[in-house]
Amino acid sequence: MMTVNTPYKMQAAQNELVAEDIKADYAELRETGAEVVRIEFPFGGEGWMTLRYDLTREFYNDTRFGIEPMVSMDDYPRVRQIEKAARPSFLQYDGETHQKKRAVVMKHLTMKKVLALEDRTREMVCEALDEFEAMGERGNIADVLGRLLPVRVLCALLGSPNIENKEVLEASYFLVDSRAMDMDEMIAANNLITDYFREMYEWKKVNPGDDLFTALINDTEAQLWDDEELASFGNVLLAAGHDATGTMLNGILEWLSHEPELYDRLRGEPESLPRALEEFFRLVTVGFGMARGRIAVDDIEDFGGVSIKKGEAVGGNIVSSHQDERVYPNPNEFDMDRENPASHMAFGYGSHACVGAQLARMEIRVALEELFKRYKKFDNVEPHEGWRARRRIKGPKDLWINWERV
Numbered sequence: 278m279m280t281v282n283t284p285y286k287m288q289a290a291q292n293e294l295v296a297e298d299i300k301a302d303y304a305e306l307r308e309t310g311a312e313v314v315r316i317e318f319p320f321g322g323e324g325w326m327t328l329r330y331d332l333t334r335e336f337y338n339d340t341r342f343g344i345e346p347m348v349s350m351d352d353y354p355r356v357r358q359i360e361k362a363a364r365p366s367f368l369q370y371d372g373e374t375h376q377k378k379r380a381v382v383m384k385h386l387t388m389k390k391v392l393a394l395e396d397r398t399r400e401m402v403c404e405a406l407d408e409f410e411a412m413g414e415r416g417n418i419a420d421v422l423g424r425l426l427p428v429r430v431l432c433a434l435l436g437s438p439n440i441e442n443k444e445v446l447e448a449s450y451f452l453v454d455s456r457a458m459d460m461d462e463m464i465a466a467n468n469l470i471t472d473y474f475r476e477m478y479e480w481k482k483v484n485p486g487d488d489l490f491t492a493l494i495n496d497t498e499a500q501l502w503d504d505e506e507l508a509s510f511g512n513v514l515l516a517a518g519h520d521a522t523g524t525m526l527n528g529i530l531e532w533l534s535h536e537p538e539l540y541d542r543l544r545g546e547p548e549s550l551p552r553a554l555e556e557f558f559r560l561v562t563v564g565f566g567m568a569r570g571r572i573a574v575d576d577i578e579d580f581g582g583v584s585i586k587k588g589e590a591v592g593g594n595i596v597s598s599h600q601d602e603r604v605y606p607n608p609n610e611f612d613m614d615r616e617n618p619a620s621h622m623a624f625g626y627g628s629h630a631c632v633g634a635q636l637a638r639m640e641i642r643v644a645l646e647e648l649f650k651r652y653k654k655f656d657n658v659e660p661h662e663g664w665r666a667r668r669r670i671k672g673p674k675d676l677w678i679n680w681e682r683v
Contacts, residue, residue, distance in 0.1 A: 281305045285326070287356070287565065289319040292454040296562050296670040300609070303328065303566075303597035312581030316592070318354035319455055320361075324570055324590030325583065330601040330619065332581045336593040337627035342571035344629070345371040346588075354590035356569050357455045358463050366509040367502070368629070375628060378506070381496045382632045385489045391635045394433060398640055401429045402647045410680070415658055419676035422644060423527030430640050431518045436488025437477050445473045449515035454671060467512065474511030521563045522637040525623070526644055527672040528561035532611070534657035534678055535664045539611070544649040553613040554642060558623035559599045560611060562670045566596030568625070595622045654681035 281302050288294060306314050307328050316326045327333045336342060347353050347360070348369055355361065367378035408421040428446065432439045440446065448466035450456075457463035477490065485491040497507045533540045543553055570590040577585040585591060600608040604619045624634035631637070648655065657664070658677040 284315040284317045284323050286317045287319050287326075287567070289455040289458065291564050292450070292456065292669065292671040292674075294565060294670040295666070296668045297666055299562075299565050299670055300596065300600055303594065303600060307597065307601070313583045313591075318570065318590065318592075319356060320358050321352055321354040322590075324354040324592065325585060326567065326591070326597075327581060327593045328597045328601075329581070330598040330604040333593040333595060333598040333622065334626055336571075336580075336591065337622075337625070337629070340372070341573060341575055341577055342591055343371040343574050344369055344569070344571055345374075346572040346574060350572070353572065354570055356567055356592070357452065358457050358460070359452045359467060360569060362460070362464055362467065365503075365505045366513055367506060368513060371628075378502065379628075379632060381493070381501050382510075385492050386632055386636060388635055391639050394430065394636075395639055395643060397433055398426075398430050398643050399647060401426060401433070402644050405429075406647065406651060409678075410682075415677055415679055417675050418530060418678050419527050419673055423530060423672070423676070424523045426526070426644060427519045427522040427637075427640060430636070431514060434488065434518075434636070435477070435490040435514075436481065436486040437490060440473075442473060445470055446515070446519070449512075449520055452512070453516045453520045470511050470515060471508050475508050477511075478507060518633050518636065521631075522633075522640055524563040524672040525558070525561055525637065526641050527676060528563070528668075529557045529641065529645070530648075531657070531664075531668065531673045531676055532557065532561065534655055534676065535661045536611075537656060540649075540655055543645070544653070547646070547649070549613060550642065550645060554638070554645075555618070555621065556611055556613045556615070559605070559618075559621040560609075561623075561672075562596055563623075563672070564596075565670055566594040566598075567592035593626075595625075598622065651683060652680050653683045654679065656680075 283306075285302065285306060312329050312332050313325050313327055315323060317323050327336050347355075352361070367375060367382065370378060402422070405422045405426050409416045409418050424446075428440050448469045451466050452463065452470075457466060478494065481490045481494060485494070493502070493507055493510065496502055497504060533543075539553075543550055570592040573585045573587050573589050573591060576587050580591075599605070599621055602608050605615070624631040624637065656679045658679055
């Protein structure tokens, strides 16, 4: 293992990073005994990063760290370059303002509304699996299920036609994966997504329905949001509702394709799926562990053993926290039979936790249920040995499967 120096350099282009390499780096940093470590953010300079589970949870509930101060800063350490030029959104606020604007979305993503989409989601999963089978005895499931299912569910929720524009979807990957380095390329990708959702906004105003987009338009007209915030919501939806969900689902499918005994157990014990999902959510990555940093609003004398100065950036690393051996014995092992496992933070934690967590959970659960019903064989075409050493932190781009129907 290479010696990890501090400040530890967080890398851009997350889609190119190998998950086990990044986890090994974090493990080495934890072995120093540090709770917090100095890091170099991918863009904008240095800051701090939490390493341990308890401190990360504390961080995400600590009002001494905020997102809103970034709005008035010319430059600051950031995970993605797009943060610097992003349009206004409910995500950039803290405290009461954030909660009021967040509530506008949450009331349209209740468990009741999510469950109302379950039957249609199941139909879309079956349609996607039909497409997969049409490829032949060996098929690439990553696109038709992992990437396209979340888009189709998202469009059903919005009440819009399916997003068929591959340039819009690729622009989302480009920004979320932190591949956007050049400011002009970043702005172009951001504008492409925003313009697409502006067109949808105009279409929905004359084609309203019982759907999320119509409800958000009504909220905007009631001045709960403004037009800019609604337009920027497209980026939020594609980042969380599409990219993160698709990455997680593909990561789980990849895992199952290399672990036939686990696949067979879950097929034979459907009651075990809820426990298995929680362990998958803890272990499968959708990035290197920080969605973005926050800014210290005051000097903090002792935070995990270090002093944080007002204006410094701090990130709570969820991937490192999920590997915390103090909380999860044998943290790199998949063990759905853990006794009283601590709650994971795969969908974030605290006031800024993912608004679409229930939707993502439902999509992934339904996809796996239909997979187990349909296939008695679901094997990766590549050798199983050493598969984890090759696993990408943003999930597989392609996932070729040998399958056999029940």
